[in-house]
Amino acid sequence: MSTVITNIGELVTNDPAAGDGLGVIRDAALVIEDGTVAWTGPAAGAPATDESFDAAGRAVLPGFVDSHAHLVFAGERAEEFAARMSGQKYAAGGIRTTVERTRAASDDDLRDNLRRLIGEMARQGTTTVECKSGYGLTVEQEERAVRIAAELADEVTYLGAHVVPAGYDTAAYTRLAATDMLSACAPHARWVDVFCEQGAFDADQAREVLQAGIKAGLAPRLHANQLTQGPAVQLAVELDAASADHCTFLSDADVDALASSRTVATLLPGVEFSTRQPYPDARRLLDAGATVALATDCNPGSCYSSSMAFCIAVAVRDMHMTPAEAVWSATAGGARALRRTDVGHLTPGARADVHVLTAPSHIHLAYRPGVPQTAAVWKHGHRVG
Numbered sequence: 397m398s399t400v401i402t403n404i405g406e407l408v409t410n411d412p413a414a415g416d417g418l419g420v421i422r423d424a425a426l427v428i429e430d431g432t433v434a435w436t437g438p439a440a441g442a443p444a445t446d447e448s449f450d451a452a453g454r455a456v457l458p459g460f461v462d463s464h465a466h467l468v469f470a471g472e473r474a475e476e477f478a479a480r481m482s483g484q485k486y487a488a489g490g491i492r493t494t495v496e497r498t499r500a501a502s503d504d505d506l507r508d509n510l511r512r513l514i515g516e517m518a519r520q521g522t523t524t525v526e527c528k529s530g531y532g533l534t535v536e537q538e539e540r541a542v543r544i545a546a547e548l549a550d551e552v553t554y555l556g557a558h559v560v561p562a563g564y565d566t567a568a569y570t571r572l573a574a575t576d577m578l579s580a581c582a583p584h585a586r587w588v589d590v591f592c593e594q595g596a597f598d599a600d601q602a603r604e605v606l607q608a609g610i611k612a613g614l615a616p617r618l619h620a621n622q623l624t625q626g627p628a629v630q631l632a633v634e635l636d637a638a639s640a641d642h643c644t645f646l647s648d649a650d651v652d653a654l655a656s657s658r659t660v661a662t663l664l665p666g667v668e669f670s671t672r673q674p675y676p677d678a679r680r681l682l683d684a685g686a687t688v689a690l691a692t693d694c695n696p697g698s699c700y701s702s703s704m705a706f707c708i709a710v711a712v713r714d715m716h717m718t719p720a721e722a723v724w725s726a727t728a729g730g731a732r733a734l735r736r737t738d739v740g741h742l743t744p745g746a747r748a749d750v751h752v753l754t755a756p757s758h759i760h761l762a763y764r765p766g767v768p769q770t771a772a773v774w775k776h777g778h779r780v781g
């Protein structure tokens with residue numbers, strides 16, 4: 397089965413060979429065959445196919461790559477959000493509320509909620525989803541979370557070291573997260589992550605878990621410098637982590653370290669929006685030469701939005717990214733943060749993750765914030781939205 401999407405006003409390919417960031421082709425067509433992109437180019441030259449879809453002059457983008465989300469949970473925290481908006485400060489401890497509800501939920505409840513959120517994302521153009529554990533915090537519960545995540549998410553991250561559960565001292569819990577819990581979770585995950593922050597895990601504890609994860613065959617990523625200018629970004633670079641996530645409070649040395657490494661700075665502006673914190677300085681990172689990704693951090697506490705378009709709008713309006721930079725970071729940047737070469741771009745051979753907008757240009761994602769602008773979505777060549 398082959399399908400041509402034709403009459404594309406603006407095709408964003410993210411082709412690095414194009415040399416202009418988004419690699420835009422005007423008046424384009426794109427052919428999907430066997431789940432991959434088989435051809436792109438001027439519409440007039442498109443080969444014959446079994447089916448065709450008329451994009452009616454609108455923009456077509458690679459599906460969003462949401463490289464940071466916490467989707468295996470039960471229970472929402474709307475009241476906590478309302479309290480925070482009334483002046484209460486955000487602290488990492490709110491996670492414990494979700495832990496209680498998640499532990500009490502059935503496998504089916506967790507699976508249904510995960511499926512609901514991944515579906516919600518797909519209908520907004522997100523075709524690659526990373527999903528973390530971290531609301532179980534026992535060997536059995538963390539194993540359950542990564543096992544269920546692996547059924548539905550594209551990328552699975554073991555985040556046993558999310559917060560220290562009640563009844564543990566941090567050193568003892570760190571040991572558990574680096575030994576028995578890790579062994580139970582590693583078969584279901586590709587990544588190991590730690591929330592390295594005051595009130596969670598310090599750099600030595602994070603290093604212990606991440607190095608044990610690396611030994612178990614997982615690759616590191618890190619919640620870094622979200623609330624304070626701590627040591628986590630340096631640790632991420634030291635361990636060649638794929639991504640340092642949040643990067644809200646950075647020293648000059650942190651920016652230099654990111655710019656001269658393979659570690660992507662993943663910015664999560666929905667969190668700062670939802671916790672009323674200062675935004676990370678995307679301009680400083682980009683100007684220094686760091687690779688920047690945008691992701692939602694979708695979770696029931698600090699940001700309950702699954703909208704990558706919203707992240708793009710905030711990144712442009714309040715973090716001084718250009719629309720082109722923000723769209724690249726939400727697609728190709730996310731792919732870099734997951735060390736994936738098959739997604740985040742629309743060049744021949746890529747996975748056919750295709751996002752047709754209702755708008756004529758990628759700029760509209762920031763220009764028309766809050767407005768649904770997804771017309772059609774293919775994931776791996778299948779219509780999902």
Ligand SMILES: [Zn+2]
Pocket residue numbers: 464465466619693
């Ligand atoms: Zn997170």
